[in-house]
Amino acid sequence: MSLIKSISGIRGTIGGRPGEGLSPLDVVKFTAAYAKFIAKSTPVKSRTIVVGRDARLSGEMVDKLVVGTLMGMGFDVVNIGPASTPTTEIAVTGEGACGGIILTASHNPKQWNALKLLNHKGEFLNAAEGAEVLAIAAADDYTFAEVDALGHEFVNNTYNRRHIDSVLALPLVDVEAIRKANFTVAVDAVNSVGGVVIPQLLRALGVENVVELNCEATGKFAHTPEPIPENLTQIADLMKEGKADVGFVVDPDVDRLAIVMENGEMFVEEYTLVAVADYVLSHTPGATVSNLSSSRALRDVTRAHGCNYSASAVGEVNVVTEMKRTGAVIGGEGNGGVIYPELHYGRDALVGVALFLTLMAKSGKKVTDSKPVIPPMPSPRTRLN
Secondary structure, X not given: OOEEEEXXXXXXXXXXXXXXXXXXXXHHHHHHHHHHHHHHHOOOOOOEEEEEEOOOOOHHHHHHHHHHHHHHOOOEEEEEEEOOHHHHHHHHXXXXXXXXXXXXXOOOOOOEEEEEEEOOOOOEOOHHXXXXXHHHHHOOOOOOOOHHXXXXXXXXXXXXXXXXXXXXXXXXXXXXXXXXXXXXXXXXXXXXXXXHHHHHHHHHOOOOEEEEEOOOOOOOXXXXXXXXXXXXXXXXXXXXXXXXXXXXXXXXXXXOEXXXXXXXXXXXXXXXXXXXXXHHHHHOOOOEEEEOOOOOHHHHHHHHOOOOEEEEOOOXXXXXXXXXXXXXXXXXXXXXXXXXXXXXXXXXHHHHHHHHHHHHHHHOOOOHHHOOOXXXXXXXXXXXX
């Protein structure tokens, strides 16, 4: 059994003794610690916290523990149910909440789950904030509310639609161009929440022909959920048969986007951000950011547009911090994570899908023709500053 405590939250395998895996006691402890941190640090007056989860098998159990603990700490909870990570981030600001918890272990196998912690902006806590939550948990330094001060749970199932509508409203998303292109699109959502929201998004974008693979949100992952080539043979074989123009693959919480070309080969996760950034920069020139574990490609594309690129330390919160500092128009990570601040500061596969399909539709290119030239990855000692 494994339990990993980090500044970004708590992650572990379900079952086992307290402190060894992600047991119910550990879930309660870290949720309470987070609630105390939010209560004393949030700049907003709200006493509401948003909770969303992916579809993994332990999700319902962990959800009940987290919601009950937050209520026990005196917070109201807006429970948006099964939802992507970016959808939950958007819901925090949509509800005017003081924070949010996403129940997802991202690309980890089914035995894992995690609590990912958000601030009032729907963004991940920074290193100092995460360290404070861990310290509160280690000291058991929290107090539960008296009976008259307990919180309440409110269920809101509208945020998938609201997220999709927000994507459709982006100026660089051209729904009519996508509709006219008459694409056939294949989707592999590894039987998690992407199996609901990605097909809904595609149809809202005007894609009538959607080939759904592993799109039942049962949490019974059809393959190892990390979206890398060795795990994606099913959609690769379908693409080789000429069944679709492009294939999209998302991880269980839908913050990473991998693309499969019409010949069945992977577009490579590095290309996702670079191709989308090339399209965005051609319409809205500005700075870009990726982290030090990404290749030089985003830098090269950005400079080709006459714009400035900068690199951040590894970690989404560090990318977002640097994007805000530089006023970047787009950024992200080489693992298929696209951050487009026109909508929000978080990795978002829905935004990636909509912008990439617009690029294809307006350029008239196949996926293979949209493939940027990426220089070799630098070694760890020669990563760019």
